[in-house]
Each structure stands twice: as C-alpha cells, then as structure tokens.
Amino acid sequence: MTPLVLTGSAWVEDRPLFPPLRLELATGAWTSLLGPSGVGKTTLLRLIAGLPTGVRLEGRVEGRRPAALMAQDAGLLPWLTVAQNVALGARLRGERADPARVRDLLARVGLGDLSERFPPALSGGQRQRVALARTLIEDRDPVLLDEPFSALDARSRLRMQDLAAELLRGRTVLMVTHDPGEAARLSDRILLLTEAGLTVQPVPATPPPRPMDAPEVLAAQAALLGRLIGAAA
Structure with a gap:
C-alpha cells in the first residue's frame, strides 16, 4: 500500500497556520498527534482526508485514498435511529449494511439496547459511541x-480505547488527541505539532494497547505532558 504523506505548510x-512539515503515516500503525489548541491538528487531519479546511496548503498529499473519518462533532442525523446512523456510510454508497455487524458493534460499544432510539434522546457520551x-x-x-474518546467517562474511555485498538489492529490510524495518557496507551508512533513544526516523541517499548498504569505508560504520559506544557507556554 502506498504510504500516505502530507508535505508543505498551511496558510x-x-x-501561517503551521510551518513546512512532512507527515508520513506509517502503514498499518497507530499514530497519535498532539499539540496545543489552534496549532492545526484538526486541519492536518482534514487535509489528509481531502475535506474543506478554510486554509491554503502550499504542498501536497500523496497516497490519499478513501478514509474512515470520525470528527470531533458526532455528526449524527437526528431523524435516523442509532442503528441507521451506524449504517449511514453503506446507505450513502447505495449498499446495505450487514444488520448482524451493526448489532454486534452497538453491543460492543454498550448501546445494544438503544438501537432504535434517536440521537436527541442520547447523552453526549452515547452519541460519541455511536459515531465510533x-x-x-x-x-x-x-x-x-x-x-x-473525549466525551466519555473514564471507564467507558478505557473500554472504547481497547475496542478501537482491537478492531483497528493492522490499519493505518491517525488520532488527534489532547490526552497524553491516551497517546501513550494506544500509539505505535507519537507526533507533537507546535508552531515550530512537527516532532517525533518517544513511545513505550511494549505493544499497544498498554495498561493505563504500566510504569512505561505513566513515564511516557508525564514526558508528553511536560512537552505539551512547554509548547503551550
């Protein structure tokens, strides 16, 4: 599979929103992107997806292909049920989603008994799990x-992290997050975006997903937090 690479700067x-950089997503690996608010993390993700951003990219994206995207806003259609929202991608392509697959995923995100509800009747965390x-x-x-996972309580967050890690194993993943612990648990590669550019950060040597209280995870989390505080200062 051709590597997905973004090079250039955004204006x-x-x-300038961010300076000239090179972001290559390692094929089959989970990459986490951290950085201060407003530095361009979501813009980078949307540029890779080929979506409107309101910025001018002086550069290019190589290896772009159809992606599965989970935005910050759950983006659920209020007139569709939970199950219908999960199956929306297939519906937009003129296909029929596998009902058993939909039921299984809803059960695994803890919403198996809410499949016929409509989004306005859900909490913020429930809507985020539907989007996941x-x-x-x-x-x-x-x-x-x-x-x-930003809208989830601590227990649900850990469960959904583990589920995503299981189901996306072997996929090329880019996750924008403000949570250094989350990045330390899940990532094969961690990148920090600041006004100065993009830098690679150390990751624990053990394979993800890692226990949240593992010494190497706590050490990586603390180091990332220190760098984030320094970048935002």
Missing part, C-alpha cells in the same frame, strides 16, 4: 480519528 490568508461504531464498521484504511 490562513497571509498568516459508525467509524469502526467502515472497511477503510486509513482511519482518521479526531478526539474520539
């Missing part, structure tokens, strides 16, 4: 995740 009118199921059901590579 908002005459102001809708992303996981897609047979796509790469998978682009923008803060996919």
Whole structure:
C-alpha cells in the first residue's frame, strides 16, 4: 500500500497556520498527534482526508485514498435511529449494511439496547459511541480519528480505547488527541505539532494497547505532558 504523506505548510490568508512539515503515516500503525489548541491538528487531519479546511496548503498529499473519518462533532442525523446512523456510510454508497455487524458493534460499544432510539434522546457520551461504531464498521484504511474518546467517562474511555485498538489492529490510524495518557496507551508512533513544526516523541517499548498504569505508560504520559506544557507556554 502506498504510504500516505502530507508535505508543505498551511496558510490562513497571509498568516501561517503551521510551518513546512512532512507527515508520513506509517502503514498499518497507530499514530497519535498532539499539540496545543489552534496549532492545526484538526486541519492536518482534514487535509489528509481531502475535506474543506478554510486554509491554503502550499504542498501536497500523496497516497490519499478513501478514509474512515470520525470528527470531533458526532455528526449524527437526528431523524435516523442509532442503528441507521451506524449504517449511514453503506446507505450513502447505495449498499446495505450487514444488520448482524451493526448489532454486534452497538453491543460492543454498550448501546445494544438503544438501537432504535434517536440521537436527541442520547447523552453526549452515547452519541460519541455511536459515531465510533459508525467509524469502526467502515472497511477503510486509513482511519482518521479526531478526539474520539473525549466525551466519555473514564471507564467507558478505557473500554472504547481497547475496542478501537482491537478492531483497528493492522490499519493505518491517525488520532488527534489532547490526552497524553491516551497517546501513550494506544500509539505505535507519537507526533507533537507546535508552531515550530512537527516532532517525533518517544513511545513505550511494549505493544499497544498498554495498561493505563504500566510504569512505561505513566513515564511516557508525564514526558508528553511536560512537552505539551512547554509548547503551550
């Protein structure tokens, strides 16, 4: 599979959003992207997906292909049921989603008994889990995740991280996150985006997903937090 590579800089009118950089997604690996708010993480993800961004890319994206995208906003259609929202991708392609697959994913995200509810009747965390199921059901590579677990309570967050790690194993994943612990648990590769550019950060030597309380995870989390604080100062 051709590597997916973004090179160049992004501009908002005459102001640079981020400087010239090279972002290559390692094929079959989970890459996490951290950095201060407003530095361009979501913009990078949307540029890779080929979506509108409102910025000018002075560069190019090589190896772009159809991706599964989970945006910050769950983006559920309020007139469709939970199950119908999970199956939306297939519906838009004129295909029929596998009902058993939909039921299985909803059960695994803890929403098996809510399949016929409509999004306005769900909590924020429940809506985010529907959006996660809708992303996981897609047979796509790469998978682009923008803060996919941010609305979840601590227990649900760990369960959904483990589920995503299981179902996306072997896929090319780019996850934008503000949570250094999440990055330390899940990542094969960690990148930090600042106004100065993109840098590679150390990851624990053990394979992901890692126990949240493993010494190497806690050490990586602390190191990342220190770098984030320094970058935001």
